[in-house]
Amino acid sequence: MKTKYGFKLFSIQEFENYIKNIKVGRTVLYIQQHHTYSPNYDLCNDINQLELQKGMKNHHVNTNGWSDIGQHFSTFPDGSIATGRSIENSPACIYGFNANAICIENVGNFDTGNDVMTRLQKETIVKMTALLCAKFNIPVSSDRIVYHHWFNLASGERNNGAGGNKSCPGTAFFGGNKVADCESNFLPLVQNVKNQIPTPTPISILEYRIITANKLNVRSLPSYTSEKALDRDAIPLGSVLRIFEEKNGWYKISSSSSHWIAGRHTEKVTRATVTADTLNIRNGSGSNFSIVGSLAKGTEIFITEEKNGWCKIGLETKWVKDTFVTKT
Incomplete structure (x- = not known):
């Protein structure tokens, strides 16, 4: 190297x-x-x-x-x-x-x-x-x-x-x-x-959460006084993390190491899949809002908010109709 x-x-x-x-x-x-x-x-x-x-x-x-x-x-x-x-x-x-x-x-x-x-x-x-x-x-x-x-x-x-x-x-x-x-x-x-690479045993995921801080430190124990994890960087805004355990408002983000983040700087999100052939993305929660993009069938998204039959994607102002996604 x-x-x-x-x-x-x-x-x-x-x-x-x-x-x-x-x-x-x-x-x-x-x-x-x-x-x-x-x-x-x-x-x-x-x-x-x-x-x-x-x-x-x-x-x-x-x-x-x-x-x-x-x-x-x-x-x-x-x-x-x-x-x-x-x-x-x-x-x-x-x-x-x-x-x-x-x-x-x-x-x-x-x-x-x-x-x-x-x-x-x-x-x-x-x-x-x-x-x-x-x-x-x-x-x-x-x-x-x-x-x-x-x-x-x-x-x-x-x-x-x-x-x-x-x-x-x-x-x-x-x-x-x-x-x-x-x-x-x-x-x-x-x-x-x-096919030749050993497949790890599937591990159950408790939920998904998205980072709302500009950067969030990863700590070795579920406490602000614990040391930062030495083998990984702080995680940036908007990253969606897999959660394996919750303890007193802290979330474990590794299945194999003691790596924890403070829950107060995160929001729970829901994973979903697009079911329409083409799904329009709008800049508000209604069909009267402008189309700002589209998603193809099978695309995976993370929903941060639901309102009046519309789903917000991530932390941006992007919304899709809920009838064309399936939560997973």
């Missing part, structure tokens, strides 16, 4: 150990696949991966005005993997579809006629996707493993590439960037690898 500019560079074997042991508070439901387009293979060599990662962060912060690099991980032609933004933070990679997601940027231009993906990068992309699915109990399906090409750039609506979309992760990415290409060429490879 190599460390530079605040990033870590792993081989796929090192990444497997890293992702197995890392503690993550927020609930992860989706994996995004992207390509960088630029930098492409012309700029890559065997020693400059973290320089390229730093360059991407500089662009995202200084040009785009984001708070950090957009992606959680980047893969490179030699099969190595660089860390990016904290895994506790949502990515800045698909407008309208970043909550509860992990973003993978695959370095290269994988549109037809450009970079031909190396065998090592292919193997890394497949295996790390399988490892993330195993880590976060994500089904290997096109509902949960998504391509940027499937989302309209202006509205965030999932339209599966019907118009107003990037080509990302590339028209030649594992045989194509359409949903059918993903289901035929990419997902079976991921499933085959995931």
Whole structure:
């Protein structure tokens, strides 16, 4: 492993150990696949991966005005993997579809006629996707493993590439960037690898709660006087956490470690699934309010408030009709 500019560079074997042991508070439901387009293979060599990662962060912060690099991980032609933004933070990679997601940027231009993906990068992309699915109990399906090409750039609506979309992760990415290409060429490879990864015993979740503080410290015991947990960062605003135990207004957020958060800085949320083919998101709790986006069938959401037959999603002013969601 190599460390530079605040990033870590792993081989796929090192990444497997890293992702197995890392503690993550927020609930992860989706994996995004992207390509960088630029930098492409012309700029890559065997020693400059973290320089390229730093360059991407500089662009995202200084040009785009984001708070950090957009992606959680980047893969490179030699099969190595660089860390990016904290895994506790949502990515800045698909407008309208970043909550509860992990973003993978695959370095290269994988549109037809450009970079031909190396065998090592292919193997890394497949295996790390399988490892993330195993880590976060994500089904290997096109509902949960998504391509940027499937989302309209202006509205965030999932339209599966019907118009107003990037080509990302590339028209030649594992045989194509359409949903059918993903289901035929990419997902079976991921499933085959995931089948070889030991599946942990399912653990009962008491409930879900969303963080309402800007950042919430994780403590080793259910008390403000206890020490902060040393092996995980504070959890940011809007993160949805799995709760395994409650004690005197404190919530245990790990099934294997003594990690607790203060309940006063959280709200209970309800997990639900979209049942309509396309569900409009409005900026208020009524059909007279403006449409600000839409959700595709099968999308998972977290409801923070219900009013007059409408459900508020997360902490933003976004509402959907309750007759088109099923609580899970």
